[in-house]
Amino acid sequence: MSTTAVLERTTPKLQSAARPRYVSTAILVLVALYCLLPVAWVVIAATKGPEDLFTTFSFWPSFNGGFGYNLSHLLEFRDGIFWKWALNSLLYAGAGSLLSVVISVTAGYALAKYKFSGREAIFRCILAGVLVPQITLAVPQYLLMSKLGLVNSYWSVLLPSIISPYCIYLSRIYASAVVSDDMLEAGRIDGAGEYRLAWSIGIPPMVPGMVTIFLLQFVAIWNNFLLPYIMISDDRHFPMTVGLFSMLNQGASQPALYSLVIMGAFLSVLPLIALFLFLQRYWRIDLVSGAVKG
Amino acid sequence: MAVLAARPVSKPRRLGGAAPYVLLVPALVLLVLFLIIPIGYTVYLSLRASRVTGGGLGLRKESFVGLANYVGAITDSAYAHSVVRMLGYGVVVVPTMLGLALLFALLLDSRGARLKSFTRLGIFLPYAVPGVIASLLWGFLYLPGVSPIRAAFEAVGLPAPDFLGAGSVLFSVANIGIWGGVGFNMIVLYTALRGLPSELDDAARVDGASELQIALRIKVPLIAPALVMTGIFSLIASLQVFSEPSTLQPLTDSISFTWVPLMTIYRDAFVNNDIYTAAAASVMLAIGTLAVSLTVLSFLQKRAFGEDR
Numbered sequence: 001m002s003t004t005a006v007l008e009r010t011t012p013k014l015q016s017a018a019r020p021r022y023v024s025t026a027i028l029v030l031v032a033l034y035c036l037l038p039v040a041w042v043v044i045a046a047t048k049g050p051e052d053l054f055t056t057f058s059f060w061p062s063f064n065g066g067f068g069y070n071l072s073h074l075l076e077f078r079d080g081i082f083w084k085w086a087l088n089s090l091l092y093a094g095a096g097s098l099l100s101v102v103i104s105v106t107a108g109y110a111l112a113k114y115k116f117s118g119r120e121a122i123f124r125c126i127l128a129g130v131l132v133p134q135i136t137l138a139v140p141q142y143l144l145m146s147k148l149g150l151v152n153s154y155w156s157v158l159l160p161s162i163i164s165p166y167c168i169y170l171s172r173i174y175a176s177a178v179v180s181d182d183m184l185e186a187g188r189i190d191g192a193g194e195y196r197l198a199w200s201i202g203i204p205p206m207v208p209g210m211v212t213i214f215l216l217q218f219v220a221i222w223n224n225f226l227l228p229y230i231m232i233s234d235d236r237h238f239p240m241t242v243g244l245f246s247m248l249n250q251g252a253s254q255p256a257l258y259s260l261v262i263m264g265a266f267l268s269v270l271p272l273i274a275l276f277l278f279l280q281r282y283w284r285i286d287l288v289s290g291a292v293k294g
Numbered sequence: 295m296a297v298l299a300a301r302p303v304s305k306p307r308r309l310g311g312a313a314p315y316v317l318l319v320p321a322l323v324l325l326v327l328f329l330i331i332p333i334g335y336t337v338y339l340s341l342r343a344s345r346v347t348g349g350g351l352g353l354r355k356e357s358f359v360g361l362a363n364y365v366g367a368i369t370d371s372a373y374a375h376s377v378v379r380m381l382g383y384g385v386v387v388v389p390t391m392l393g394l395a396l397l398f399a400l401l402l403d404s405r406g407a408r409l410k411s412f413t414r415l416g417i418f419l420p421y422a423v424p425g426v427i428a429s430l431l432w433g434f435l436y437l438p439g440v441s442p443i444r445a446a447f448e449a450v451g452l453p454a455p456d457f458l459g460a461g462s463v464l465f466s467v468a469n470i471g472i473w474g475g476v477g478f479n480m481i482v483l484y485t486a487l488r489g490l491p492s493e494l495d496d497a498a499r500v501d502g503a504s505e506l507q508i509a510l511r512i513k514v515p516l517i518a519p520a521l522v523m524t525g526i527f528s529l530i531a532s533l534q535v536f537s538e539p540s541t542l543q544p545l546t547d548s549i550s551f552t553w554v555p556l557m558t559i560y561r562d563a564f565v566n567n568d569i570y571t572a573a574a575a576s577v578m579l580a581i582g583t584l585a586v587s588l589t590v591l592s593f594l595q596k597r598a599f600g601e602d603r
Contacts, residue, residue, distance in 0.1 A: 114313065
């Protein structure tokens with residue numbers, strides 16, 4: 001097949017291709033605007049104090065100090081508990097996803113690069129774990145945590161968040177695809193120990209997969225609602241999702257809180273957007289789409 | 295390692311000795327602690343109940359009751375209704391979300407589309423918004439008296455849609471789910487499309503195939519594995535919908551405290567303090583989800599992967 005010959009030609013049927021081009025661009029732009037609509041709304045609504053929120057036009061910001069009012073009142077709300085929630089979210093998602101990466105990658109590497117008895121049984125268990133929704137386990141995990149006396153502690157959210165069968169599964173696929181058996185063999189002939197081999201030959205090519213798993217897991221924990229909602233009753237241990245949910249419920253009786261909730265929603269969306277804009281070039285989404293073959 | 299030593303060493307990779315087990319220990323310990331033990335404990339609890347014994351003193355005692363909790367949950371109309379609602383939600387969300395994600399991925403991959411990085415990022419952005427926050431934002435856009443969408447309808451003299459009415463609230467919740475998930479699925483499918491060799495595309499174009507034919511006859515069958523993956527995960531996600539209806543609940547009477555099964559389980563476990571029925575319902579929900587996803591997976595895998603696996 002002569003690809004070069006095809007590429008050298010100009011696009012055939014230029015006139016008829018022009019119309020679909022605008023149609024497809026127009027569809028995508030409209031959809032993107034629809035997707036951005038609630039985000040735009042929250043940015044604009046965050047500029048409005050309680051008296052403007054429901055009385056002025058929704059898609060035009062207010063400039064009479066509403067933004068500053070909301071921000072300062074939110075940060076002072078219950079002695080600055082919003083900061084606490086933000087830090088808690090960062091702790092749960094940050095520490096949880098880092099530990100998850102470490103555990104998933106070591107397990108995935110072992111499953112991909114060694115043959116040992118019980119390997120298939122363990123892998124089947126993990127695959128079944130992928131298909132059992134984590135969220136249906138939240139109530140059972142609560143019952144277990146209350147037996148252990150850990151309910152209402154940071155551990156009750158952190159520990160179940162660390163283990164993700166899906167991340168182990170992805171790590172195994174990625175390790176099979178990128179870690180070279182020949183290099184491991186060469187290392188063994190040179191007399192390197194297994195852990196040294198795992199560290200110096202296994203880990204370096206897996207870094208893009210690790211970034212991907214970190215991001216997927218970070219978003220999953222950051223967005224998780226049911227687990228902390230069930231486990232934690234002390235509002236000083238809430239993550240932002242549960243904290244804002246509790247404020248919204250109070251808002252039903254104190255509408256003045258709505259503008260603070262909206263400011264909180266605005267502030268909580270920012271860090272993840274920033275994280276994605278920063279890390280999106282490093283992650284390997286083809287891992288998720290099944291294009292990386294094990 | 296007696297098992298290993300007893301077998302003939304045929305592959306050099308087995309030389310790892312204890313290393314694979316050591317590397318797997320942290321994952322296995324956590325899997326046992328937070329997956330297997332909770333499942334076992336829940337099955338155990340689901341077969342028990344706390345009954346009042348001893349007449350006048352009213353001592354509560356836990357005892358074995360067989361499948362009574364399962365029967366209780368199945369015959370509880372709150373569960374029946376919430377399961378029907380959840381299935382309705384899944385039937386709306388999964389095909390719509392995947393269909394749209396595939397359409398947008400194909401449009402992004404088509405030759406003509408412009409502004410690709412803006413549109414791709416814009417559609418993907420909701421993935422970064424937690425379900426609770428998304429429901430909060432959409433809740434204000436739906437709420438009568440506040441909704442700018444309703445205001446826009448009224449401004450041009452049309453009847454304002456009632457987003458939170460009994461008949462429409464399912465679609466309003468579905469809209470939040472689709473809004474939050476379509477971008478991620480689109481990116482996954484788009485990445486799969488980008489991985490296809492461009493020679494295929496060029497060859498078909500030289501043979502006179504239209505963009506639409508290329509998309510449907512060549513591209514879609516080739517990314518079938520990615521479609522199966524996104525389909526399964528969307529299905530599992532839609533069967534565990536919880537945070538969206540819970541967040542909208544204070545805003546409308548159309549969403550009850552038992553709107554979807556997980557909300558009903560939550561009510562039983564934490565409001566009614568009946569962890570036994572909640573355990574039985576959790577077991578049934580987990581088994582149901584597993585059964586549905588395994589059925590869909592085996593059906594799709596035969597068609598999509600062929601001899602691949």
